Amino acid sequence: MTEFETLAYEINQLRTDKNAVILAHNYERPEIQDICDYLGDSLGLSRTAAATEADVIVFCGVHFMAETASITSPDKTVLIPDLNAGCSLAESITVDQLVDWKAEHRGATVIGYINTSAAIKAECDYCVTSSNAVKVVESIPEDEEILFLPDKFLGTYVEMMTGRKLHIWPGACHVHEKIGDVNMAEKQKQYPNAEMLIHPECGCSTACMMNSAMNFDCANSHIHSTSGMLQHAEQSESDQFVVATETGILHRLRKQNPSKTFHAANDNSVCEYMKMTTLGKLRDALKYDQFEVRVEPELAEAARRPIDRMLAIG
Numbered sequence: 001m002t003e004f005e006t007l008a009y010e011i012n013q014l015r016t017d018k019n020a021v022i023l024a025h026n027y028e029r030p031e032i033q034d035i036c037d038y039l040g041d042s043l044g045l046s047r048t049a050a051a052t053e054a055d056v057i058v059f060c061g062v063h064f065m066a067e068t069a070s071i072t073s074p075d076k077t078v079l080i081p082d083l084n085a086g087c088s089l090a091e092s093i094t095v096d097q098l099v100d101w102k103a104e105h106r107g108a109t110v111i112g113y114i115n116t117s118a119a120i121k122a123e124c125d126y127c128v129t130s131s132n133a134v135k136v137v138e139s140i141p142e143d144e145e146i147l148f149l150p151d152k153f154l155g156t157y158v159e160m161m162t163g164r165k166l167h168i169w170p171g172a173c174h175v176h177e178k179i180g181d182v183n184m185a186e187k188q189k190q191y192p193n194a195e196m197l198i199h200p201e202c203g204c205s206t207a208c209m210m211n212s213a214m215n216f217d218c219a220n221s222h223i224h225s226t227s228g229m230l231q232h233a234e235q236s237e238s239d240q241f242v243v244a245t246e247t248g249i250l251h252r253l254r255k256q257n258p259s260k261t262f263h264a265a266n267d268n269s270v271c272e273y274m275k276m277t278t279l280g281k282l283r284d285a286l287k288y289d290q291f292e293v294r295v296e297p298e299l300a301e302a303a304r305r306p307i308d309r310m311l312a313i314g
Ligand code: 13P
Pocket: 026, 040, 041, 042, 043, 115, 129, 130, 131, 199, 201, 224, 225, 226, 227
């Protein structure tokens, strides 16, 4: 047996013995994607974590995702294989900054992206993910002032899609913000027949929405969450795509669409946090029950409210 096969064998044994479910985000390493029980975007993962009947949830993703699972499933053991798997976007706002911002806009509705810590969620009215942010904002009465945090690109995208003026926190993900319109223009020249699939956290998504500022022709561009991209690629008649997001998604896109070709908008779009989970660390997580992520009950209760409101909207 190869080292990978041995690890996969052990993981499968431990998963059964411990009645564990392995959840993984679309940006994880290919071998983690291939062994997990559920692979998805932030919304799908939140829903699956909230509904599972397993005793143990092993979250192959980043810390805020494991925290969200602990908030929605407080009676389960939630494990993350590497405690250092953080998120630059979640780090882009602190609780003190949010409290000050709320004080400047008393009475405003606070909408927080799922990529935030439990402490930030506890200060929010609604949570959103990239696949439901537009829908959630549309559900809020027109006359309500909205604070949207922390991602400026997603916020701008939502603002343009809904026609609502939002107050947007100037945060960004270090991987997505580097994918700009110049990057896309180069790829468009290289692959003139390809469709462009763009994540709303990218800089190029805003450029595409703001016609005057863009370098590339966005007529053949589609802005989607990671699962939205997978659905689009499967249903589209195109056989070539340029994908503007973290490159981990390419494994699943190619596996699900073997006759189609996928190019990364930027081959350097790699999230080091998502890549921290390896098969060895996953095996150790199951074997030694490490590393547990637990949100204190009082904080969990406050953070659950915006998540439940989001899940109720869709
Ligand atoms: P989605 O998978 O929800 O599109 O989120 C992308 C992301 O950046 C997760 O960290």
